[in-house]
Amino acid sequence: MWTISSIKDNARDKFKANYGNSVLAIFLAGIITFGISSVSSLIPLGGLVSTIFLVNIISGIGVPRFFVHNHRDRGEIGHLFESFSSSYMNQVVVMLLKNLFVGLWSLLLVIPGIIKYYEYLMVPYILADNPDTSWDDAKEQSRAMMDGEKMNAFLLHLSFIGWALLIPFTLGFIYFLYLGPYIAQAEAELYHVLLEKTYAPAGSQSGPYSSYGQPYPGGYQAVNTNAPYPGGFNTQPGSFNSPVTQPSAPPAASAPASSARDTYAPNPWSVGPAAGNSSPSGSNEGRPDPFASVPELQTPDPFAASRSSGSGDQTADPFAPSKPASFGDLTADASDPLSVSGSSSAGGADSPVDSGSQPGAPDFNFSNFDDTDYTVSFFDD
Numbered sequence: 001m002w003t004i005s006s007i008k009d010n011a012r013d014k015f016k017a018n019y020g021n022s023v024l025a026i027f028l029a030g031i032i033t034f035g036i037s038s039v040s041s042l043i044p045l046g047g048l049v050s051t052i053f054l055v056n057i058i059s060g061i062g063v064p065r066f067f068v069h070n071h072r073d074r075g076e077i078g079h080l081f082e083s084f085s086s087s088y089m090n091q092v093v094v095m096l097l098k099n100l101f102v103g104l105w106s107l108l109l110v111i112p113g114i115i116k117y118y119e120y121l122m123v124p125y126i127l128a129d130n131p132d133t134s135w136d137d138a139k140e141q142s143r144a145m146m147d148g149e150k151m152n153a154f155l156l157h158l159s160f161i162g163w164a165l166l167i168p169f170t171l172g173f174i175y176f177l178y179l180g181p182y183i184a185q186a187e188a189e190l191y192h193v194l195l196e197k198t199y200a201p202a203g204s205q206s207g208p209y210s211s212y213g214q215p216y217p218g219g220y221q222a223v224n225t226n227a228p229y230p231g232g233f234n235t236q237p238g239s240f241n242s243p244v245t246q247p248s249a250p251p252a253a254s255a256p257a258s259s260a261r262d263t264y265a266p267n268p269w270s271v272g273p274a275a276g277n278s279s280p281s282g283s284n285e286g287r288p289d290p291f292a293s294v295p296e297l298q299t300p301d302p303f304a305a306s307r308s309s310g311s312g313d314q315t316a317d318p319f320a321p322s323k324p325a326s327f328g329d330l331t332a333d334a335s336d337p338l339s340v341s342g343s344s345s346a347g348g349a350d351s352p353v354d355s356g357s358q359p360g361a362p363d364f365n366f367s368n369f370d371d372t373d374y375t376v377s378f379f380d381d
Helices: 005-018 019-040 046-072 079-086 088-107 110-119 123-129 135-146 150-159 173-197
Strands: 199-201 220-222
Touching: 005 019, 005 123, 005 173, 019 046, 019 079, 019 110, 019 173, 046 079, 046 088, 046 123, 079 150, 088 110, 088 123, 088 135, 110 135, 110 150, 110 199, 123 135, 135 173, 135 199, 150 173, 173 199
Parallel strands: none
Antiparallel strands: 199 220
16 A cells, blocks of 8 residues: 655655756746747637647656656656657547546536546556557546545645745746656656556566556556456456457366267267167267168169069069060070070061961071171271
8 A cells, every 4th residue: 555655755766866857857848838828829729729739748748758767767858759759649639538528527516527637647647658548548547547546646746735835935946946846756656556556567577667658568467357458458367468369268177078978979970870779888879860761751662573561563673684575485595695596476477586376477587598608807807
């Protein structure tokens, strides 16, 4: 649990270690803001435009970025102007929406406006670390970090009121020389305390931050389940998860098979065993082939030789070899399949064969053929 005194002690040590640059950063931000406001006031809507596109970027994000780096290593004056070279328009939009929502809540009542101001207090620091962060993400992250801490942050600011009372008596020099850097560094210290409370550092790196422009390069994981961080942090204790490759859910544990039958899954497209056959496990509970023969769906063979009843109602196979009825007792010589002998049962004058059983049928003989030798040679002599 952080305390106001610990925050202020750390802030005082940090900005004094880089006192020259800290004072110069506050002085330059103040002079630039004053100069821009003075010139733009001469132009219709110039003050509004300059505030949105310049003041919010330099003073609103540049100063927090300087003191965030001052906490980690050493802030440089160039940090005030880095927003112009990194996702500039995104930061303009986010800061505009932040100030707009705080202003609209303030129009209702003072207290809701103050609550919203502290709810979104960390938005500039989130943009200082991650310029690409959208308004929705920055808002949710700031809400998560300030959850339960808004009153503490208010008391932290209130603790500087004694120094603020000295500003008129010192013509403002106390602000530039001490109070301004002190307050800015204290907010940066608060940001890191809340960051580590909400997103605990993970891994074995020496520090939580290694370079600017990366989403918390040291690796943070959300320990507050009400703190969704779309940049790649999980909400449970563990290691950092990148935004691209989130860990897959662990496979569900399967109960051990009690027998081989429990793990046997026959191919439904294969020919199933006949009824009564056992499955590979030795049981009779194998899965039958759904396309196995079903008696009701069978098509009887139209060329079956006979029925099981023994009746004469049968269908002859037209492709079965048989003797033509019209040639009766003709037989073929096994040695010469082209020769025939016997007589025809058809008879009649037009029958080419006569066995003598039908009167008037011409005799079957080869006397009408001459003695010419019909020899076919398949090869030249």
